[in-house]
Amino acid sequence: MQHSRPDGPTTLGADLRALRKSRGLTLIDMADTLGRSVGWLSQVERDISEPSITDLRHIAAALDVSISMLFRHAAAPAHEAGHVVRRDARRTIGSHMAGLVEELLSPDLTDDFEMVHSTFQPRSRIKEAVTRPTQEVGYVLSGKLEIEIAGLTHLINPGDSFRIRGEPFRWSNPFDGPAVAIWVIAPPVY
Template sequence: MPAAQLLARDIRALRKARGMTLAEIGARLKRSIGWLSQVERGLSVPSLADLRAFADLFGVPLGLFFGHEAESDSERGVVVRSGRRRSLGTSESGLVEELLSPDLGGSFEMLRSVFAPGAELAAIALRKTEEAGYVVSGRFDIEIDGVWHELGKGDSFRFAAKPFRWKNPGDEPAVVIWVVSPPVY
């Protein structure tokens, strides 16, 4: 699948995950529904300014739209090599995420999340998603629906459409493989 098609698929998946129509996005971005439809079908490629507007609208980092090319055509959309993942965060924020899924077009996304020591999501988040995670290393505390759970290496969790927040109370980074359905990035 060409890069334009991957970008189109990601933009469409983000719009659908947020329950937005083409008309709503068109009004917010001051773009026609026809142009947006062409972008979502890979017929038009948005400019850098357009990609910044999409990133702001969807609340995702701009870098999400710059995928790394697959090593071969047979791997495109199927395999993500460790050195070719899309990074979705910064070390300054205390959370760096890498997209393990080839794109956002499927029914779920898989992320490798690295939480810095002391990092936390202080404000409660609530998404219309089902989420699960596996702690690869470190200590990771997660509050789900008002109950805190202390997790360590090898522990896992799952919840659906419940308020949550997290923190890394440890002295080392916590690495969590996180699965979200439908994709939100």
Template sequence: MSEDSGIGQDIRALRLTRKMTLEDLSKAVGKSVGWVSQVERNLSTPTVDDLHNFARILDVPISMFFGIAEAPEQERGVVVRASARREIGERDNGLFEALVSPDLTDDFEVIHSTFLPGASLEKSRQRATSEVVYLISGTLDIWIADQMFTIQAGDSFRIKGSKYRWANPYDDPALAIWVISPPVY
């Protein structure tokens, strides 16, 4: 595995997005700076327990570090096949998400979300991000800063550091593409 692909690059990208130094992360996981550096460069392989620690400290679901599909060398970091997308998120509340971006090393990430009928996020969330969402199909209710909008296929919306929540009280799944900066997964 090359230095510019795999779990290590994602750990590094997440660390940098959170403005953590190698020393900050190494202290938090209880490992040496050298070991964390080797993990980030894919020279050392973290255990499942290590990945759980990284996920907790970097505030991402553990699933972020699994399901990285092998790809032909010329496609790595460039092409993401539909069958090779990394499933991310907790899969709670009837929301299924997959990473469309090749990795987390850009200034943004692209997420494909499926909101199942009857699914909802009851408690508002707030992230220090700018997010633009395009609804591919279905209908979704979204509350941004406590203002409710009904979004339909072809509509888009932006969340810029505001509290938000969502619900799909409709009969069909709602499919959306999110562009998030900086990456949060």
């Protein structure tokens, strides 16, 4: 996987390239899906061309991410860029559906994994199991979370962790308070 320049912040193009590759898509596949040329997409990924808002909507749909994920987050000071993510500068990711609020803790999507701060609202759940070609580890900081992995349901308390290796899973927070977890996903999916 190509990594960002060590001397500068990661760009939209680098994030797009990482997302495309994490989904197993070639430049040709993605360009065909978008109805654009491979050259144009390559220039976007190298930050030579800037996509329009309409292009970003199409790219977000093709990569199955929210369009807000593609907008730049608060810029870090130059000496922290690519290394530090401050609490108020986290990039919100995911769709917020089903009562889940996710924020990217990783500086960008160019690593072999991503780290996410997940807040599961009280009485929230996803109805359908999710299966992703990933390895994932979660650690519950506060509250309680029920996680079903490959048909088995587990109650995860603060300080407990869990792992998912490409198995179908779903989560629920049937309790009266929020649950907060740190989730590490490889390769990145957002």
